[in-house]
Amino acid sequence: MRVTGLVFLMAYSTLLSFALCAKEKSDTNVIEDTGRVHIIWESPKKYRDVRPSNQSPSRFREYVFNEFDEKFEALATDLPEGFTLMLNITNVDLAGDVSFGGASSSLGRNFGSTVGDIRVIERVFIPSMAFSYQVFDEKGNEVLAADEKIKDTGFLQSSLRRGRDGPFVYEKRMLERWYKNEITPHFSGEVTKS
Template identity: 35%
Template sequence: MNVKYLLLASIFFCCVANAEEEVTANPVIEVGVVKIEWQNPKDFSDIKTSNELQSRFETRLFETLTNNINKQAEKILKPNQKLEMIVTNFDLAGDMRPTFGATPSDLRVVKDLYPPRATFSYTITENGNVIIAGDEKITDMSFMYNTRRLNNKPFQYETTLFDDWLNKTIAPKL
């Protein structure tokens, strides 16, 4: 009889763990001087989660990255300037690997072979007028070797990817 309950509990757990919530098609997050549209996240190269609902993970990922980009952009942009981005592809650092039954979910393995990547278009406006615009495809091939990343913050590699882009590409143009 205990086996029946154990079997029912494991079936219930699998159903709950694999449940998908409704995901917004193109979430737009605006924080401070930054507005980002995450265009078709279901088509992104790799934003898979290992241990939570995909929709919750995406919401947390997009909000965290937008907040972090805003922190850096506020240091670079002048008053009355705003950064708008449309992210068309994104790839988290690392790669998802199946655990083949060792755990109920996959595992993200972070190696220098799998760098974070992003493809996006951007505009910087000042008082409503576009002053800089462009398309970018960025990758951080040395993400594992940068000493600035010695922290345990979520999405640290991806945050540094965007910080470096802002500092090396945008700041000199302003």
């Protein structure tokens, strides 16, 4: 059992080193390690929609990743002591679409981000994410793993107070639902996998 934990730590260290080198050379991967949660944001420039409405793309991505890092860390607090959640995020599509000065979304895609751009929230622009995850116990043994493609087609159906609930409220609620349905039951004795 100790060998498995050692192998896990060595593999994680190697992966972290590789990803950090890749980030320095090409800015393709972003690594976040918040203690209980280890996240690789794989090739974020290729994500479907992490476009800013009025700031630089790299700063906006950093802002988005920080918000989601905090959300994943908050969700993982219910994992048993010593357990770790590892995520490899491969795609993000934020709710809404960036439009040029409020014009149709097809114009926004052609002109890039300018001061007049806004993110228009409409039901056709649903939030979604693609990622793989693994949960490791305190000894480094994998206890849960899967590839996920999640989306929330009914994201506008609930009553949310955007200002009060903070940024990316639709995406965070989608992550809460996923975590509650896919991770929590495995550690509460209520496995209800469909």
